[in-house]
Amino acid sequence: MNLALSDEQEFLREAARGALSRVKTLEAAREALDGNAPLPDLWPMAMEAGWPGLLIDEAHGGAGLDAFDAMLVLGECGRVLASVALLGHLPATAILNDSSGVEKDLMDALASGERRAAYLPVRPPDDLSELWTLDPAHGLGRPSALSAIRDGSANGGSPAAKARVSGQLSFVPDAPGAGVLVGVALLDGQPAGIVIDSSAPEVSIEAVQGYDATRSLGHITLNDAPATVLDAPAESLASAWHLAQALIAAESLGSVETALEVSVAYAKERHTFGRAIGSYQAVKHSLTEVLRQLENGRSLLYYAGWSRHGAPGEFPLAASAARSVSGRALDQAARTMISVHGGIGATWEHDAPLYFRRAQLSRRLLGGTAGATDRVAGELISQA
């Protein structure tokens, strides 16, 4: 047993921290919120660092690493609220990596980052329902998954099956600007992996200016969009959803780390009634509560990162638990950051509102923190 980072993982994390420190991401987040300037494009940095190919096998031009390594990079992005488009790209590449017959040029371009993919989030079945459903974009209703029909006429000598896909998805992470869309559609009633070229006229992606300006999101409409059908097994399609949960969990926990560090530093230097406010139990205990949730989240990131290959049957539980705890931790950390700083923490003079906005939007994306919490219960109930 060994639940510690390897030297390579330490290096990966330090390199990510170093690269991101050269960009003023928080200033950029504030500017973007004001609508003064677009967010800086950090994709070239990601390409230089090799992040787009993290989860693609070496044979396909990638780094051949696993979920935990990707989560380390996402954690560093979360620390400084950097918008790097990996949340959309990495689960998409994981599905393609598990499929055979994907064009070599496409894999190479995705591994190098020359082309960028976005994952179309489709929620896999759970203990209460056999259905694949779309992320509930508007409230709690769950529309059923994208539908696909076979397109025999379009085969044109290519061995891969073709299909036409229709449906709408909302708030898809990193969709604006993505060259390919990868996800799951129902073909003959069965889930099938699909790749869609986003430049097709049947595809429309509408960028959404979100509550958190550091988060690139898009509404997607597919109207008989031409798609290539992948042969990735259903487990791989479900695993991509759980990978997305693990990645957003890691990213959230990175934000918790910063929120806690900034709050602790302030609690040490700010004095009232002749003492540092961090000496008061009310303040000390609320910061310790953030630490408690952070440590719990961190332990679950190890579980999720290990289980994707170490115990695949537990990956849905592990990733959902990591998402549930980390999402709540970020909520707590952002609120504590504001309250420890007093009134100024609730103003644009401070960075706290940026973390608060990140917390608020994150907890509602990709099925929501509450959706992950429900799946934890469902996984345990069905095992009981």
Added chain:
Amino acid sequence: MDLDDTPEQAAYRGRVQSWLEEHSSEAPVLEGPQSIKDEAEIIAARRAWQGKLAEAGLAGVTWPAEYGGQGLGPIEQLICNQEISKAKVPGILDAIGVGMLGPTIIAHGADEQKARYLGPMLHGDEVWCQLFSEPAAGSDLAAVQARARLQEDGSWRLSGQKVWTTNAQFASYGLLLARTDSDVPKHKGLTMFIVPMDAAGVTVRGLRQISGEAEFNEVFFDDVALDADAVVGGVGNGWGTALTTLMFERVTIGLGGEALGYNSNRFAKAIASDEHARRDPEVRHQLGEIASELLAVRFTSYRTLTALQKGQIPGPEAGLAKVTIVNGAIKAGDLISDVIGPDALAKDSEWAYMISFLPGLKSAGGTEEILRNTIGERVLGLPPEPRLDKGIPFSELRSKEGAPA
């Protein structure tokens, strides 16, 4: 990063498993219709079973070989605990002695003390208890008032009261923290003693808890005579010796946080057996929140083990796991009882017992408040609460508090 056994660990696990397969029928039955009912018989059977585990090398796994241990690491100890739990047989009776007090004696005791006490402790021939807390010294442990006075012949006379003492009713010895000098600041005037529980002047009284059972005791000492060689770790060094015990307490928690049985699978099972509750969104949400935190604690203990294996000493952050376990179990007890209804509180219900036990557990091994103080100061580096007892002799402190020293 991985959770798999190395080939050596797998071989060790195999040896533990095969011994347990061969001998588990000899273990005392403590649950179900065949279980032993008489308290004294249970203790006798569990002591005998501890002896067998010790003979087989399944007790004191991390103790050095020269004191009867296996000289192995914390991972092997965990493997051993896991297999004992899987075999559904009881573990050792004297987990406090073997896990915390024995290691303290190994670290601070005289050679004669190690030779005399460690063997019988490991084999369950002599059970030990921990005599640290007092009615007025819990979170502020260094405020102990139990007084040992040096006699002219070098022996000691001990008077005072201890409380929350597990196993005192059948213990042979206790490790006791006493004040030996009131004229110095409170952390300095303390000394650790080995106390025979059958000495004249020792009285043990059970303390009944909410459940009605008495799992703890109060222990009274009325002018108890102790030999000069009862001192462990030197006169006036009691605080440092006590810190060693508390460090091993954290190791014990780190190794066996789930040993209390407060784990996500058990709670999920209770919900899953109710056809309505298992589909109810609100019940599922609460279960999911509780279960994910308890699941986290399992992996926190693996992280602690990894650190231990690398020779790092566990810090106060281990206390956070205790806060998570206790509060998670309290919420689970409420949720499950809401689902079951008043039957959950029936006399022999496991949930009634758990619900009754937890409010006390919240204070055991450090109240939640003192744990959060310590962690806030030592882990986050927040400034301490202003203290009014620094550098003041204990006797003056006591008179300030309006009580005789």
